[in-house]
Amino acid sequence: MTSPARGRRPGSPDTRAAILDAARALFASGGLSGTSVRAVAAKAGVDPALVHHYFGSKDDLFVAALQLPFDFREVIVPVLAEGPDGAAERLLPVFLSIWDDPDLQTPLLALARSLTDPSSKELMRDGFLKVVIGPIGVALGIDEPERRMPLVASQMMGLIFMRYLLQVEPIASMPSAELVATYAPTIQRYLTGPLPPAGLDE
Amino acid sequence: MTSPARGRRPGSPDTRAAILDAARALFASGGLSGTSVRAVAAKAGVDPALVHHYFGSKDDLFVAALQLPFDFREVIVPVLAEGPDGAAERLLPVFLSIWDDPDLQTPLLALARSLTDPSSKELMRDGFLKVVIGPIGVALGIDEPERRMPLVASQMMGLIFMRYLLQVEPIASMPSAELVATYAPTIQRYLTGPLPPAGLDE
Numbered sequence: 001m002t003s004p005a006r007g008r009r010p011g012s013p014d015t016r017a018a019i020l021d022a023a024r025a026l027f028a029s030g031g032l033s034g035t036s037v038r039a040v041a042a043k044a045g046v047d048p049a050l051v052h053h054y055f056g057s058k059d060d061l062f063v064a065a066l067q068l069p070f071d072f073r074e075v076i077v078p079v080l081a082e083g084p085d086g087a088a089e090r091l092l093p094v095f096l097s098i099w100d101d102p103d104l105q106t107p108l109l110a111l112a113r114s115l116t117d118p119s120s121k122e123l124m125r126d127g128f129l130k131v132v133i134g135p136i137g138v139a140l141g142i143d144e145p146e147r148r149m150p151l152v153a154s155q156m157m158g159l160i161f162m163r164y165l166l167q168v169e170p171i172a173s174m175p176s177a178e179l180v181a182t183y184a185p186t187i188q189r190y191l192t193g194p195l196p197p198a199g200l201d202e
Numbered sequence: 203m204t205s206p207a208r209g210r211r212p213g214s215p216d217t218r219a220a221i222l223d224a225a226r227a228l229f230a231s232g233g234l235s236g237t238s239v240r241a242v243a244a245k246a247g248v249d250p251a252l253v254h255h256y257f258g259s260k261d262d263l264f265v266a267a268l269q270l271p272f273d274f275r276e277v278i279v280p281v282l283a284e285g286p287d288g289a290a291e292r293l294l295p296v297f298l299s300i301w302d303d304p305d306l307q308t309p310l311l312a313l314a315r316s317l318t319d320p321s322s323k324e325l326m327r328d329g330f331l332k333v334v335i336g337p338i339g340v341a342l343g344i345d346e347p348e349r350r351m352p353l354v355a356s357q358m359m360g361l362i363f364m365r366y367l368l369q370v371e372p373i374a375s376m377p378s379a380e381l382v383a384t385y386a387p388t389i390q391r392y393l394t395g396p397l398p399p400a401g402l403d404e
Contacts (some may be wrong), residue, residue, distance in 0.1 A: 055362065115363065123370045139247050140277040151384065158360025161317065166326045168352050170400070181398035186388045196383035198372070 007055060016054050018044040023055075031122035032102065032130060037098040038090040061129045067107060069154035072132055072159035087140055092180045099164055100176065102141075112165055115157075129153065142191050159183060163198055204329040220246040225257075225267040233324035234264055234332060235254055261333045269309065274300075274334055280352050290389035293394050297358065298337055301366055302378065309343040317359075331355065349400060353392035360386060 026035040037058050041048040063072075070180065075098065079090045089199055095176035128160040133153050137145025159179075162171045174182070222263035228237040230391025239260050243250040259262040265274075277300065281292045298304055317326065335355050361381075364373045376384070 080262045113318040116318045116367065121368050125370050129370055141289045147372055150364060150373050153358040153370070154364040154373065155357055155388070156360070157363050158356040158358070161359050161363075162352060162356040165318065166323050168327050168331055168355070169353050170349055171356065175401065175403035178398050178400070178402040179222055185391065186357070189387065196380050198380070200380040200383055201376065201377035 005097055005201050009155045015044070015046055017051065019046060019061075020049055020065060021056060023061050024067075027062060027065050027127060028122070031133075032127040034122075037061065038080060050190070062127050065200070066111065066128065066132075068111070076136055080136065084140045084142045084192045086188070087142075087191055088184040089180060092187065095178060099160065106165065109164060123146055126161055137191075140191065142197075144195075147195070149188055155183065155186050155190065217246070217248055217252065217297075219300050219402065221248060221253055221256060221263075222267060225263050226269075229267050230266060231330060232322070232325070233251055233261070234329040236324075240265065244364055264333050268313065268330065268334075270313070278338055282338065286342045286344045286394050288390070289344075289393055290386040291382060294389065295378060298378045298381060301362065307366065311366060314362055339393075346397075346400075349397070356387055357388050357392065359384065 019040060023035070023040045024039055026043060030039075035058075037051050038048050040061065041051045044051075046097075051061065055064050075094060076091070079087060079094055082090065099108060129150065133149050134145060137149040137152075142148055159171070162168045163174070164172075171179075221242060225237070225242045228245060232241075234274065240250050240355075243253045246253075253263065257266050267400055277296060278293070281289060281296055284292065303309060320369050333354065336347060337353050339354075341349040345351055361373070364370045365376070365381075366374075373381075
């Protein structure tokens with residue numbers, strides 16, 4: 001049974017937008033684990049079944065709420081299929097071609113800027129890494145993905161800040177091929193290379 | 203000749219604060235190169251000589267305007283003295299001990315959060331990298347410091363975001379020794395290791 005709020009018809013574009021608005025607000029305050037599909041449905045004034053109908057699982061809803069201009073998980077499928085060897089050299093060009101696309105860059109930059117909002121800690125920690133970044137490591141079949149993927153993210157995030165947000169030279173103007181050759185050894189070591197013993201403390 | 207504004211006596215703490223306020227406002231809008239000591243003095247209502255008296259050179263004034271709780275350039279002197287070999291393993295512990303200090307972490311986090319402000323592009327690009335980060339590379343005596351230090355900054359910045367701002371595990375709780383052993387090979391390669399030909403474009 002649907003219970004449309006403020007006269008919205010179930011299934012209308014309004015309903016979809018209301019669900020997304022509710023999801024963004026709740027994910028921002030409660031993170032992924034603190035937000036239920038039921039709570040999103042209640043806030044949007046719709047039946048939980050409608051949320052699943054439009055967005056699939058809670059993880060899918062989270063990815064939709066990130067408002068990425070595409071589903072990063074799909075773009076990355078060809079990279080994942082070939083396994084961990086040389087993955088950095090395949091991953092970086094895909095990543096750069098997305099960020100270098102003028103149409104995608106504006107919404108991505110807005111997302112990157114929001115990283116310093118207080119709500120981002122929950123969203124990134126509990127959501128983006130678990131739902132988007134983490135599964136890449138699992139799908140690649142690397143060892144210790146929960147340890148290695150945050151290292152990968154730490155370099156990718158710094159590269160994004162320097163190249164796109166702060167536009168620091170020479171990184172801002174570097175051709176894609178030079179960036180790939182510069183950063184691939186770092187990313188590949190984080191993915192599959194030797195790391196110190198976990199918990200090393202002198 | 204001094205021309206104190208609003209009745210401030212030259213040399214009073216008020217004068218110093220007024221100069222800093224003026225410097226911060228002008229550096230934020232015009233960057234380092236677009237801001238003269240004369241303009242800062244005019245905005246603060248004091249003689250340019252007073253600016254030099256309190257803060258030294260324009261670069262020194264810029265560092266003061268960053269409101270770091272210390273002068274990074276001084277902290278880093280012992281690291282620089284030993285040259286580029288193994289510099290990453292000496293640099294990282296200094297860097298982490300500063301960021302892990304609870305008294306320093308709050309002002310540093312405020313600075314990191316401000317990186318997504320529109321004014322930060324100028325400040326970082328034209329100021330922080332030129333005045334603080336760049337000279338470290340020059341003082342270390344590495345080749346191509348203007349190319350290599352931004353690479354170093356790209357990894358350091360991502361590490362700061364993951365560990366301190368977003369507090370992503372396991373990076374957030376990693377012992378310093380494990381972080382040094384994890385990131386030193388990356389930083390050392392950026393400082394002194396092989397890089398692709400500059401401008402490589404397929």
